[in-house]
Amino acid sequence: MRYCARCGSEYQDSVVNCTDCPNHPPLVSSDEMRDRGLPLPHELDDHRFVKAGIAEDPVTAQVFEDVLNEQHIPLIVRPGRSGVVDELTTGNLLPWWEILVPDTFQTRAAALLEEVKIQGLATADEAGRAAEEEEREGELDRAQADAAPPAF
Secondary structure (H helix, E strand, C coil), X not given: CEECCCCCXXXXXXXXXXXXXXXXXXXXXXXXXXXXXCCCHHHHCCCCEEEEEEXXXXXXXXXXXXXXXXXXXXXXXXXXXXXXXXXXXXXXXXXXXEEEXXXXXXXXXXXXXXXXXXXXXXXXXXXXXXXXXHHHHHHHHHHHHHHCCCCC
């Protein structure tokens, strides 16, 4: 096999120049790549990405991404359902996004995402209670205003 020293693409021995890079640099052997201190494509990354969680909407997906980035956990956010076929055949399914992380980070990432979900649910419950309280206060204010004699 021959390799491009610029982009790392791998080619059959019969190919002479890289077709991926501008100016089509000449390809080199694996020995030349090693002499230059460059990794071969199969030596670059051996992580296997696995699912750490699912987000039901794009905002939650972004929150999950931010949390994992803060913890320096590599991730891929991938739409779980997409395309016309899903919409035609299922009709009412909501979109969701898979959060993928390297298998070595899966346990830690899943725990972080679960913690964020629990915090989000607590925040949503709290917001609901606050909205109900505000509505009750508004009703009381309106009732008091209706009960008060008109000022002339």
